[in-house]
Amino acid sequence: MPNVNYCGVYDANGREKLANGLNRRIVGYFTSWRTGANNTPAYLVNNIPWDKITHVNYAFASVDANAKVQLGSGANNPDTGMTWPTIPAAAMDPSLPYKGHFNLLAQYKKRYPGVKVMLSVGGWAGSGGYYTATTNADGSLNTAGINTLADSMVAVLRQYTFFDGIDIDYEHPTTNNEAGNPLDFTLSKPRLAGLMKSYNVLLKTVRQKLDTAAVADNKYYMLTIAGSASGWILRGEENLSGLQYLDYASLMSYDLHGGWNQYVGPNAALFDDGNDAELKAGNAYSYGGIGYLNVDWAYHYYRGALQAGRINVGVPYYTRGWKDVTGGTNGLWGTTPLVNDTVACAGVKTCGTGAVGIDNVWYDLDTNGKPVPGGGNPLWHALNLQNAIVPDYLDVYGVTEKTITGTYTANYSATMAAPWLWNATRKVFISTETAQSMAAKTQYVIDNAIGGIMIWELAGDYAWDASKNGGKGEYFMGYTLTTNIYNAFKTASPYGATRAESAMPASSAKVSISLGGWKLGDSNYPINPVMTVTNNTTVTIPGGSLVEFDYPVSAPANMSDQSGYGLVVTKAGYSGPNNIGGFKASFNHAKFTIPTWQSLAPGASVSLTLNYSLPISGPSAYVVTVNGVRYALSDEYPGLPVALK
Secondary structure, three states: OOOOOHHHOOOOOOOEOOOOOOEEEEEEEEOOOOHHHHOOOOOOOOOOHHOOOOOEEEEEEEEEEOOOEEOOOOOOOOOOOOOOOOOOHHOOOOOOOOOOHHHHHHHHHOOOOOEEEEEEOOOOOOOOOOOOOHHHOOOOEOOOHHHHHHHHHHHHHHHHHOOOOOEEOOOOOOOOOOOOOOOHHHHHHHHHHHHHHHHHHHHHHHHHHHHHHHHHHOOOEEEEEEEOOOOHOOOOOOOHHHHHOEEEEEEOOOOOOOOOOOOOOOOOOOOOOOOOOOHHOOHHHHOOOOOOOOOHHHHHHHOOEEEEEEHEEEEEEEOEEOOOOOOOEEOOOOOOOOEOOOOOOOOOEEOOOOHHHOOOOOOOEOOOOEEEOOOOOOOHHHHHHHHHOOOOOOOOOOOOOOOOOOOEEEEEEOOOOEEEEEEEOOEEEOOOHHHHHHHHHHHHHHOOOOOOOEEOOOOOEEEOOOOOOOOOOOEOOOOHHHHHHHHHHHOOOOOOOOOOOOOOOOOOOOOOEEOOOOOOOOHHHEEEEEEEEEEEOOOOEEOOOOEEEEEOOOOOOOEEOOOOOEEEEEEOOOOOOOOOOOOOEEEEEEEEEOOOOOEEEEOOOOEEEEOOOOOOOEEEEEEEEEEEEEEEOOOOOOOOOEOOO
């Protein structure tokens, strides 16, 4: 949109201007619920390391039944009502018409104006309203609801002017059955067929309304997402055409294994090692030998549609864990018994045997108000377990175990850059993150020109606190890992701002290429969308014209078509037969020829059905060759001169 003040946020090279002297983003999620209630450890706005990050994502607002952004209400809600009179650094500014975290965010935004503050809408527990706001009960597009929600997002940004934009954390708009929160299944299941269409329309609509507001307010408003990273979920998210409307996508490249099933593995492995027990059980390595439950696969999926710099790799400052583990190597790739209990399994029929008690101090509650087994802990608690330290905060988390049995031995897979703790006595496996694994991920981001790192969540970072535990000391909340990331990024080069990795033509053609017609996620194998090429020029495109494109290595280099167009992969982005230790390139390159008898008059289209086996975003870097001249697509490269109109 013309007159949008992009210059306030982006430099002349199209890169985001970042705070604290950084060239890569450090996006930290701040959660509203760590308020210190019931004497649990508090993590407030004043605890955020404002001098070491570039963005704060406030988690969460939700979407209400009227398709509007919902914040807390009443004197005790943490967003705008709560106060902390015993904490001087969290004193309220009485000049503001609201209290709570928002009052503190407004104060700290003034002190650190370069740090962008985003309102994150949704989350695991707050995404249910997205289903009804965007999609009617019969699966059709809820245009009125999408407009209402987008207008509400704009209104909240204008009311609370310290926010710089909206982060959409919708979990999940996939067409896979039972992929989101089980508490939302009554809303999601009837709407599955329409969820992806409505999600893409939502992103487009919010972008348009934010840009309209930006012109009126002379303030650029950002739009970002927390994007799914699991290949299974993404198989039901088609090719995410809405990515084009984002400033960036932060990948939820964690929760790749967990107690929701019996397969014991890393929460957020950087790379695959060819032995993933879950993938082996589902014969998923038959898809070109590619392991798709790792950070590297997720990054390359998104790289198909976005510049490297518009992607942030998500890292967990928390653990996942199981008990009663058998098999595997020190528990890795072992299994746990299946549990048949919809309450203990948080709403689904079966799950694995998640770790409990002293191995599970950060947890959700089941419908009976009891902790859901899952081995969820801040990283500081994992370090206390590893060092046989019985910490002084167990009572406030309701943990009755006051002794540590067995030894939590540290293990590390260099192939996957994945650490874990293994307690052979308790048969407990806890997938964690360490300075070593975070250094590997940070270097991966630097080496691949990726935009940065996203952290879920800041309160899980650690430091040694000698004053606690009766003066004996224990690990507690701190800034160790975030400081390490900051120090590494201080000297990093600017992130990658180019979409294609091969040379593109200097001019474009008014030709559009779109994909559609996916099956629902659970039936979406092989993946067979219809690619439609439309001639929007005023001249006839002759038969025999060539179409080329890149597609990401998240799918193997064996794409074909079912329409007799002879689509072939001319360049494989990886050598195969697997991606152990990570992909070495980003793209496969494919081409097909429009049949010689099939000329395209102005306005005419031609379609072919593709065939591939793992999800991709994109394709991208389309090139059409007409009468021997190569053109980019004007839709994809609007900055190029249009030579074929």
